[in-house]
Amino acid sequence: xxxxxIFALLLVVxxxxxxxxxxxxxxxxxxxxxxxxxxxxxxxxxxxAESAYDWQVLNQIFVTPQMVNKDNVLEDYAGSIDxxxxxxxxxxxxxxxxxxxxxxxxYTDGTPVTIDDVIYCYYVWADPSYTGPSSTFYTExxxxxxxxxxxxxxxxxxxxxxxxAVEEKYSLDTISxxxxxxxxxxxxxxxxxxxxxSAEIASGYTWxxxxxxxxxxxxxxxxxxxxxxxxxxxxxxxxxxxxxxYYDPATWWGAKLxxxxxxxxxxxxxxxxxxxxxxxxxxxxxxxxYNSVNIYGDRTVNAYLVPRxxxxxxxxxxxxxxxxxxxxxxxxxxxxIWQGYAxxxxxxxxxDNFFLxxxxxxxxxxxxxxxxxxxxxxxxxxxxxANPTLNKDKLQAYIDAGLHYDLVDNNGYGxxxxxxxxxxxxxxxxFMHLLNRKPSVEGYxxxxxxxIERPMTTTLAEYPDEAKEYYGYDPQKxxxxxxxxxxxxxxxxxxxxxxQLVLNVYIGGEGIGDHPGYAMLxxxxxxxxxxxxxxxxxxxxxxxxxxxxxxxxxxxFVLAWGTVTTCDQRSQYMTGxxxxxxxxxxxxxxxxxEQIVVTMDLKERKALVAxxxxxxxxxxxxxxxxxxxxxxxxxxxTVDISSLxxxxxxxxxxxxxxxxxxx
Amino acid sequence: xxQYIIKRVIISFIVLIGVSIMLYAITRMMPSDFVExxxxxxxxxxxxxxxxxxxxxxxxxxxxxGYFLWLGKVIKGDLGVSLYYKRPVAELIKSYAxxxxxxxxxxxxxxxxxxxxLGIIAATNQYSKKDYLIVMFAFMGISLPIFFFAVxxxxxxxxxxxxxxxxxxxxxxxxxxxxxxxxxLMDYARQLIMPITCFVITSVGGLLRYTRTNxxxxxxxxxxxTARAKGLPERKVIGKHAFKNTLIPIVTxxxxxxxxxxxxxxxxxGLFSIEGLGNMALTASYQADVPYLMGFNMFLAxxxxxxxxxxxxLYAAVDPRIRxx
Numbered sequence: 001x002x003x004x005x006i007f008a009l010l011l012v013v014x015x016x017x018x019x020x021x022x023x024x025x026x027x028x029x030x031x032x033x034x035x036x037x038x039x040x041x042x043x044x045x046x047x048x049a050e051s052a053y054d055w056q057v058l059n060q061i062f063v064t065p066q067m068v069n070k071d072n073v074l075e076d077y078a079g080s081i082d083x084x085x086x087x088x089x090x091x092x093x094x095x096x097x098x099x100x101x102x103x104x105x106x107y108t109d110g111t112p113v114t115i116d117d118v119i120y121c122y123y124v125w126a127d128p129s130y131t132g133p134s135s136t137f138y139t140e141x142x143x144x145x146x147x148x149x150x151x152x153x154x155x156x157x158x159x160x161x162x163x164x165a166v167e168e169k170y171s172l173d174t175i176s177x178x179x180x181x182x183x184x185x186x187x188x189x190x191x192x193x194x195x196x197x198s199a200e201i202a203s204g205y206t207w208x209x210x211x212x213x214x215x216x217x218x219x220x221x222x223x224x225x226x227x228x229x230x231x232x233x234x235x236x237x238x239x240x241x242x243x244x245x246y247y248d249p250a251t252w253w254g255a256k257l258x259x260x261x262x263x264x265x266x267x268x269x270x271x272x273x274x275x276x277x278x279x280x281x282x283x284x285x286x287x288x289x290y291n292s293v294n295i296y297g298d299r300t301v302n303a304y305l306v307p308r309x310x311x312x313x314x315x316x317x318x319x320x321x322x323x324x325x326x327x328x329x330x331x332x333x334x335x336x337i338w339q340g341y342a343x344x345x346x347x348x349x350x351x352d353n354f355f356l357x358x359x360x361x362x363x364x365x366x367x368x369x370x371x372x373x374x375x376x377x378x379x380x381x382x383x384x385x386a387n388p389t390l391n392k393d394k395l396q397a398y399i400d401a402g403l404h405y406d407l408v409d410n411n412g413y414g415x416x417x418x419x420x421x422x423x424x425x426x427x428x429x430x431f432m433h434l435l436n437r438k439p440s441v442e443g444y445x446x447x448x449x450x451x452i453e454r455p456m457t458t459t460l461a462e463y464p465d466e467a468k469e470y471y472g473y474d475p476q477k478x479x480x481x482x483x484x485x486x487x488x489x490x491x492x493x494x495x496x497x498x499x500q501l502v503l504n505v506y507i508g509g510e511g512i513g514d515h516p517g518y519a520m521l522x523x524x525x526x527x528x529x530x531x532x533x534x535x536x537x538x539x540x541x542x543x544x545x546x547x548x549x550x551x552x553x554x555x556x557f558v559l560a561w562g563t564v565t566t567c568d569q570r571s572q573y574m575t576g577x578x579x580x581x582x583x584x585x586x587x588x589x590x591x592x593x594e595q596i597v598v599t600m601d602l603k604e605r606k607a608l609v610a611x612x613x614x615x616x617x618x619x620x621x622x623x624x625x626x627x628x629x630x631x632x633x634x635x636x637x638t639v640d641i642s643s644l645x646x647x648x649x650x651x652x653x654x655x656x657x658x659x660x661x662x663x
Numbered sequence: 664x665x666q667y668i669i670k671r672v673i674i675s676f677i678v679l680i681g682v683s684i685m686l687y688a689i690t691r692m693m694p695s696d697f698v699e700x701x702x703x704x705x706x707x708x709x710x711x712x713x714x715x716x717x718x719x720x721x722x723x724x725x726x727x728x729g730y731f732l733w734l735g736k737v738i739k740g741d742l743g744v745s746l747y748y749k750r751p752v753a754e755l756i757k758s759y760a761x762x763x764x765x766x767x768x769x770x771x772x773x774x775x776x777x778x779x780x781l782g783i784i785a786a787t788n789q790y791s792k793k794d795y796l797i798v799m800f801a802f803m804g805i806s807l808p809i810f811f812f813a814v815x816x817x818x819x820x821x822x823x824x825x826x827x828x829x830x831x832x833x834x835x836x837x838x839x840x841x842x843x844x845x846x847x848l849m850d851y852a853r854q855l856i857m858p859i860t861c862f863v864i865t866s867v868g869g870l871l872r873y874t875r876t877n878x879x880x881x882x883x884x885x886x887x888x889t890a891r892a893k894g895l896p897e898r899k900v901i902g903k904h905a906f907k908n909t910l911i912p913i914v915t916x917x918x919x920x921x922x923x924x925x926x927x928x929x930x931x932x933g934l935f936s937i938e939g940l941g942n943m944a945l946t947a948s949y950q951a952d953v954p955y956l957m958g959f960n961m962f963l964a965x966x967x968x969x970x971x972x973x974x975x976x977l978y979a980a981v982d983p984r985i986r987x988x
Contacts, residue, residue, distance in 0.1 A: 032836070032837055032839065034836040034837055039946075040938075041747065041748065042748055042750070043748065043749050045749070048749050050701065129719065131716055131719050131720065135712065135715075135716070136708055136709070136712055139709065139712070186723070188725075191696070194692050194694070195688065195691065195692045195726050196692060228726070229725075229727070251710050251711075252714070254711065255710060255711040255714035255715070256714065258711055258715075259714060259715055259718055262715075320719070324744075324749055327748075327749055327750050328750075343762075343832075343833035343834045343938075344832065344833055344936055344937065344938045345832075345833075345834060345836050363839065365836040367832055367836040367936075368832070368936045368938065369831055369832065369936055370831065370933070370934065370936060372814075373817070373830045373831040373936070376817065376821045376822050376823060376830040377829075377830060377831070377832075379822040379823065380821070380822040380826065380829065380830070381837075382829060382832070382835060382836070382837060383836075541949065542949070543694075543695040543700055543949050543950070543951065544694060544695065546695060546696075546699055546700055546703060547694040547695040547696065547699075548694075550696065550699050551694075571708065571709075576710065577709075578702075578708035578709040578710055578712065578713065579702075579708060
């Protein structure tokens with residue numbers, strides 16, 4: 001008995017000692033952490049912030065019930081999210097998410113955090129006036145959400161009616177001339193019309209020349225050719241008469257009908273005041289009912305805990321005006337408290353009442369630096385952490401300066417897209433054989449990027465690891481494909497029906513070819529020239545590239561996707577998808593993409609993704625280029641390197657800033 | 664004089680209307696669309712949603728309709744809300760104008776302090792070594808691309824060179840200041856040495872050459888010849904007779920520089936990580952932020968008109984031969 005008592009006492013002593021060891025004093029030399037950032041948009045509001053740099057700050061001020069861990073899997077943080085499948089009255093499967101938040105959390109003004117704040121967040125997202133980045137929330141299949149958004153309990157029949165009306169009244173076969181002309185004028189010929197009657201639409205070729213060539217010379221004489229409205233009206237007439245089949249009035253009319261519908265519904269009073277699928281259980285719990293299985297439903301309902309009393313109550317249809325009024329004083333319950341943004345520096349101080357414990361670093365500042373100045377700022381001791389753009393030479397310079405670094409895969413990928421409306425499939429396939437990707441990408445990035453074989457980031461578990469190269473670089477195969485498409489080499493030119501094969505490509509290389517895909521394009525241009533074709537390379541600023549791509553002017557464009565966290569690619573590849581930049585339309589692909597997002601089993605989902613991406617490759621609308629790496633660089637003089645976490649694409653010092661120590 | 668000013672102000676309003684029409688048309692004709700740019704990375708966006716956003720932002724209107732909607736708001740004193748920054752345009756201009764103005768104003772004073780004496784020295788020593796040296800310096804300043812010159816300065820004075828100046832930023836983030844103090848002012852000053860040097864070196868050439876040319880013209884005029892013939896010492900001829908008359912066109916030129924004090928230098932601000940109106944305008948152009956660009960450009964238009972008016976008034980003040988009625 002006595003032995004046991006002594007043993008117990010020893011245990012208590014040992015435990016006390018270990019606790020004391022854990023409480024070792026933390027008296028750092030430095031008390032401020034300076035993080036270099038690229039730029040701020042200055043939208044420090046969780047409903048509107050879009051730039052990753054604004055979010056760097058906001059993620060320290062606001063918390064969510066769950067957080068993605070280093071393997072891109074959600075785990076509990078300021079609460080939890082559970083789900084269960086339930087059967088609806090008609091027998092179909094619904095999914096009910098239960099969102100809980102921890103008790104006892106407080107905002108930094110001392111107000112308790114409750115589930116009402118989560119629900120508030122959903123209602124802001126669902127408001128018809130809201131324009132922030134989560135404004136696509138209403139498209140989620142949550143029970144009662146669309147009824148709320150459209151403010152009509154019978155919205156589905158009305159929307160169906162619109163779909164029917166669009167099909168019956170506004171499809172290419174059925175649309176009246178008047179409606180078609182209205183559509184062309186309202187959309188400014190789908191963005192083609194630049195509003196300037198005297199502008200040249202090609203070198204030395206004006207709108208008037210175009211109208212005359214299209215056989216409308218007489219009508220042109222009867223109008224004032226310097227009047228923009230009259231010119232647009234005549235051009236609409238030209239397009240309707242000669243090129244109606246190249247336009248899509250149905251989508252625009254569908255959107256317009258829905259738009260007018262919402263407006264009308266809200267103007268006659270609010271008919272649907274709440275979202276029936278979102279219910280409060282108690283002060284710390286709510287439920288969200290999905291009408292169908294959605295593998296990413298938990299990510300969607302993982303809302304930020306935003307203080308309702310601080311951002312303001314609103315009536316339906318007025319959220320934008322109320323919530324957007326506060327853009328520069330965020331307040332939440334996260335590890336840091338906002339102090340201010342001035343002189344291109346954001347300052348935050350530790351929230352001593354943070355629910356996971358008091359942060360070690362008292363003051364954190366984010367200061368704007370251009371990429372070119374980061375190394376010098378490190379050497380001068382002005383900054384402690386940065387994540388600069390890296391290539392092999394830059395990385396070596398950081399190493400030489402004695403800095404500590406971590407490399408992780410970026411959750412995005414670079415690709416070359418081809419507009420399938422402009423370029424026929426066989427030509428697209430031929431062009432793919434002209435792309436010598438490896439030397440181009442490796443020459444630019446070195447070991448900082450790798451080639452990918454399918455258009456998806458390799459950081460997703462669903463990426464088809466077994467995929468092999470689909471189109472190898474082979475000019476002979478390219479020529480064979482062009483010939484198969486009907487092109488023939490005549491007098492040194494590659495022609496079909498008398499027209500030379502001329503393609504244009506838009507790339508954002510800062511005007512000096514500073515892009516990993518640029519070398520590949522110059523080689524392709526050379527190869528195509530040798531065959532008798534032409535590839536015109538436009539090295540332009542991003543907004544110009546974007547405009548050329550959206551107006552259909554760009555045949556080919558080189559771009560990258562960033563911050564991809566799911567394998568849902570419906571928007572990119574489904575017929576009429578919101579980000580379907582290549583205008584790909586393939587029924588089989590549409591079906592597979594729909595299946596992917598309701599397939600819970602990873603293995604099955606991965607197989608479906610592989611199948612879908614094979615179709616995309618066969619369609620030759622996207623050539624995957626590279627998966628690049630991001631780097632975090634730390635100053636080991638100021639930052640306690642041992643306190644840094646093991647980093648991954650989804651997990652960095654930012655996720656545990658409250659645990660990081662300074663020397 | 665008062666009548667003249669009133670007349671000019673009334674004319675200015677008419678000019679402003681014309682300017683606003685042109686600016687609005689040009690801004691709306693930009694080959695980019697805010698909705699497309701802002702949703703470029705949103706994988707969930709639908710075409711319907713994009714149309715909805717255009718309606719909410721007022722971008723679904725034609726240029727003429729859009730202009731009158733914009734004008735209606737401006738008449739009520741509302742410059743609109745920036746699409747990109749999501750804050751009222753007037754508030755943005757108010758917040759960011761001081762830094763842009765401060766940098767440009769200090770640079771302007773330094774430019775005058777450098778350009779006028781050097782211009783006079785060059786003119787009074789025409790075709791001498793001094794003249795050639797000064798003119799060469801002026802041409803170098805004019806010809807140097809600012810981004811290149813900034814890199815050179817950073818290399819010389821930054822941590823890889825003499826290590827006496829910070830390479831970018833407006834304040835040293837490591838330091839914590841409470842309120843406005845002398846230490847903070849010194850920090851600002853230290854941080855702004857390089858950008859202001861860039862401004863001065865690359866802009867001083869024009870003003871210097873202008874001063875030189877004017878001085879040469881004045882030196883060849885009859886009254887200077889008379890002053891010399893009277894036997895006045897050369898110092899007095901230059902300082903009293905020639906210099907004062909050289910100032911007349913320079914004063915009017917400086918009046919015209921007023922809008923430049925607020926427009927900032929987009930490239931220089933960006934190179935030194937200074938968030939000023941110029942850098943913001945550049946971002947807004949990339950993002951097709953129509954309300955911000957309109958508000959900012961109209962602000963500059965107003966400043967230009969005020970600057971021109973001031974020039975004319977100053978002209979009358981410094982040149983007794985000119986009288987407005």
